[in-house]
Amino acid sequence: MTEPATALLNHLNNWLPRQRWFAAKGRVIAGLSIVQSVRLRAEEPFADLLVLSVAFNDGGPIERYQLLLGRRTTMPAELEHVVIGSDGELLCYDGAWDSELASELLTALAEGATRDWLRFVPEPGAQIPTGLSSRVLGVEQSNTSIVFGDELVLKLFRRVAPGVNPDLELHRALRGVGSNEVAELRGAIEGTLGGEPTAFGLLQEFAANSADGWSMALISLRDLFAEADLRADEVGGDFAGEAFRLGTTVAVLHRELAMALGTSTVSAQAMSDGMLRRLDRALPAVPELGELAGSLRAAFEGVGELSEPVATQRIHGDLHLGQALRTPRGWLLLDFEGEPARPLSERRLPDATLKDVAGMLRSFDYAAYHQLSEWGEWAHSTEEHEPTSQLVWRAEEWTGRNREAFCDGYADSSDTDPRESRLLLHALELDKAVYEAVYEKRNRPNWLPVPLRSLRRLLVTGSGR
Numbered sequence: 001m002t003e004p005a006t007a008l009l010n011h012l013n014n015w016l017p018r019q020r021w022f023a024a025k026g027r028v029i030a031g032l033s034i035v036q037s038v039r040l041r042a043e044e045p046f047a048d049l050l051v052l053s054v055a056f057n058d059g060g061p062i063e064r065y066q067l068l069l070g071r072r073t074t075m076p077a078e079l080e081h082v083v084i085g086s087d088g089e090l091l092c093y094d095g096a097w098d099s100e101l102a103s104e105l106l107t108a109l110a111e112g113a114t115r116d117w118l119r120f121v122p123e124p125g126a127q128i129p130t131g132l133s134s135r136v137l138g139v140e141q142s143n144t145s146i147v148f149g150d151e152l153v154l155k156l157f158r159r160v161a162p163g164v165n166p167d168l169e170l171h172r173a174l175r176g177v178g179s180n181e182v183a184e185l186r187g188a189i190e191g192t193l194g195g196e197p198t199a200f201g202l203l204q205e206f207a208a209n210s211a212d213g214w215s216m217a218l219i220s221l222r223d224l225f226a227e228a229d230l231r232a233d234e235v236g237g238d239f240a241g242e243a244f245r246l247g248t249t250v251a252v253l254h255r256e257l258a259m260a261l262g263t264s265t266v267s268a269q270a271m272s273d274g275m276l277r278r279l280d281r282a283l284p285a286v287p288e289l290g291e292l293a294g295s296l297r298a299a300f301e302g303v304g305e306l307s308e309p310v311a312t313q314r315i316h317g318d319l320h321l322g323q324a325l326r327t328p329r330g331w332l333l334l335d336f337e338g339e340p341a342r343p344l345s346e347r348r349l350p351d352a353t354l355k356d357v358a359g360m361l362r363s364f365d366y367a368a369y370h371q372l373s374e375w376g377e378w379a380h381s382t383e384e385h386e387p388t389s390q391l392v393w394r395a396e397e398w399t400g401r402n403r404e405a406f407c408d409g410y411a412d413s414s415d416t417d418p419r420e421s422r423l424l425l426h427a428l429e430l431d432k433a434v435y436e437a438v439y440e441k442r443n444r445p446n447w448l449p450v451p452l453r454s455l456r457r458l459l460v461t462g463s464g465r
Contacts, residue, residue, distance in 0.1 A: 005034070008069075008092055009114060011085030012052065016065070020141045021158040025443060035064070036193065037123045038116045039309055040104055046071040046090070047101045049118060049200070051160065051193060051363070062226070064193065066160050066200055068105075070095030075230035096144045103136040106148055109187040109203055111333065118191040119198070123175065126186040128203065135258040142340055144262070150208040152186060154201055157337075161344045169348070170336040171202060173260040174253075179255040183207055183332055207332055213321035213369060216242060217402075221371040224294065224398055225391055239398070239407040242331075243364075246324055247409025249331040250288060250316075254353045258313045264350050265309040270422075272304030282434050286441045288452055289434065296430060296460045303427045310424065312350035320357040321362035357410060357418045358428035362436065362454065364402045366397040369450050430458055 001162055003289040013032055015024055033053050041047035050067045071090040077432030082094040095101040107113075108120040110128040122128055147153045157165065182204075189201035216239065223237030261335035279296055283289055289296075316323070325332045337345030374393050411417035418425055436451035 003402065005087070007085070009033070011087075012067075014307060015084045016054070018196045019049060019158075020445070021143060022057065022065070023159050024054065024063055024140065026310070027060070029054055030057045031055040036117065038063075038107075038118050040068075040115060041101065045095070045098060045100055047095050047098075047104060063159050066156060067157055068095035068156065069093075070098050070101050090188045096146060097136050099134045099206060102146050102148070102154070103130070103132075105146075105154060105189070105201075106130055106132065106134075106152070106203075109154075109189070114369050118189065119244070120187065121190055122170075122187040123185055128186055142337075147206055149206075150207055151184075151338040152203055154203045155202045156189075157199060158231075160193060160198055160200060161338070162198050163344045163346060164197065165199035165337070165344070166314075166317065166348050167335060167337045168199045170200050170203070170257065170316075173314075176257055177260045178254050179253070179256045180329075181249050181256065181331070181333055183334075192446050202382075207325050207327045210325040210327040210332070211329075213326065214247065214363075216326060217321050217367040218371055221368060221395070221398060222396055225371065225375055240401050242326065243405035244403040244409035244412075246360070246412075247406040249324075249333065249409075250319065250356060250406075251413035252409045253333055254315065254356070257315065261309065261314045263311060263313045266312050267309050268306035271306040272300055272302075272427075274303040275300035275427060278431060279434055280301035282438045286437045286448070288441075288448065289455075290458060292455055296434065296455070299427050299430050299459070303424060306424065310352050312352055313362075315349075315351050315353055316359075317347055317351065319359040321360070321367060322363075339435060341435070346436070352424065352428065353434075354418055354421060354425050354429050356434050357407070358425060360430050361403050361425075362405055362429060364399050364406070365454050366419040368399045368452060371395070371451070426458065430455065433458065 009032055015143060016032070016178075017025065017029065032055075032150055034050050035053045036048050036051040040049055042411070048069045048071075050069050052065045052067060054063045054065065056062075066076065069084075070093045071087070072079075075091050075093065079093055082097045084092045084094065086092065105120075106128070107117070107130050110130050111120070112122050113120045129149075130153060131161060132151060134146050134148050137145040143158050144156045148154070152207060158166075168188050168190075171182060172188055174182050174184045181464075184205040185202060186205065186210060187203040190197065190199055192198055203234070218240035219300060220237040257440055273372075279293070280299065316336055317334060318335070318340070319333070323334045333448070372391060375391060407418050411419075432454045433451045437448060437455070440448040440451060
């Protein structure tokens with residue numbers, strides 16, 4: 001290994017764990033190497049796309065990350081916050097933030113260029129204008145999105161894995177049926193990793209003048225909490241109308257995915273077995289789940305007693321309020337990668353549409369309790385008993401109202417009402433909350449009480465209310 005490469009790897013060992021998109025926080029890096037690289041720009045500022053392989057002391061699976069590495073002699077002030085370190089010759093930095101390097105990516109996509117093992121693939125008939133100014137969105141955590149003007153957004157997948165990426169796969173399928181529920185796909189950055197097809201990024205139409213569902217929900221809750229004597233349906237920022245429209249959008253999306261990629265069925269027992277396996281994996285990771293294990297097993301075993309097979313198809317897979325954008329024309333759904341903690345092969349399997357419904361219902365609960373904590377009405381505690389106050393009561397009212405509105409909207413545009421399959425929907429909410437508990441334990445331990453609280457209430461009441 002050359003001295004510059006050794007110096008860069010030493011810097012990356014310190015820099016990588018501090019990035020928001022690094023998925024292995026809390027794990028000690030045992031080794032880091034560059035397994036693939038390709039030159040994208042041969043003049044200053046230089047640019048290379050690297051694939052980093054990260055091994056860990058715990059012996060767990062190796063993870064691979066994509067880095068657009070920029071190198072300059074001197075660093076402009078606006079890029080100083082993304083400096084990685086010197087390789088002994090030049091300053092190295094995260095090139096996603098460099099407008100010159102971002103422009104290289106956009107031009108390559110417009111031209112359909114190939115760089116060694118990396119291909120820039122425009123969608124048939126797609127318009128890709130170049131010469132647009134760029135900026136990095138600050139809201140994503142697992143990936144990095146670069147906005148060009150107010151027209152396009154390029155999502156660079158930070159953690160990469162060989163195989164078909166469901167985000168790109170489903171966007172292509174939805175483009176094929178003319179879906180209006182997602183932003184139009186314009187192109188993709190594809191290549192190989194270890195000889196297998198791999199997606200490195202996708203280019204879409206940018207939804208200007210939009211707001212994400214999570215932010216809108218929190219504004220609605222703040223409006224509600226600020227009123228001393230009004231119910232959720234009497235407050236100016238009532239979210240129920242948007243929840244209804246969001247439910248309609250999800251139902252239409254499911255119909256389009258079924259049209260594009262077909263449907264299937266799975267036995268109720270197989271679905272039950274999957275829930276039980278996931279619980280078994282979660283229990284060692286989250287000891288706090290132990291007291292609930294018996295009740296959770298009973299709920300999941302109950303799914304196996306259903307007399308009919310469960311209809312399945314391709315779904316979003318990780319649906320929540322943060323994956324929805326409200327534009328002047330309606331709701332758009334984002335990020336079809338599925339739950340990031342699950343293997344790529346598992347995320348591509350057909351599943352029950354109720355899983356997406358359950359994910360959104362859980363998200364309403366998250367929004368309400370996030371806002372309660374912001375108002376100081378709910379401390380992060382694992383105590384079984386919760387505080388009782390007017391704001392807690394209002395949060396529960398808001399959650400129930402929007403859960404019902406979402407299901408009403410879904411039923412309005414679907415052949416089925418999610419609430420007609422209460423046993424399965426209830427189990428899927430529990431399954432999602434178990435997943436959330438594992439995620440929070442690993443990534444945001446102070447938020448672990450949110451799914452734990454929901455699990456207790458779901459097990460007692462049979463609903464999220």
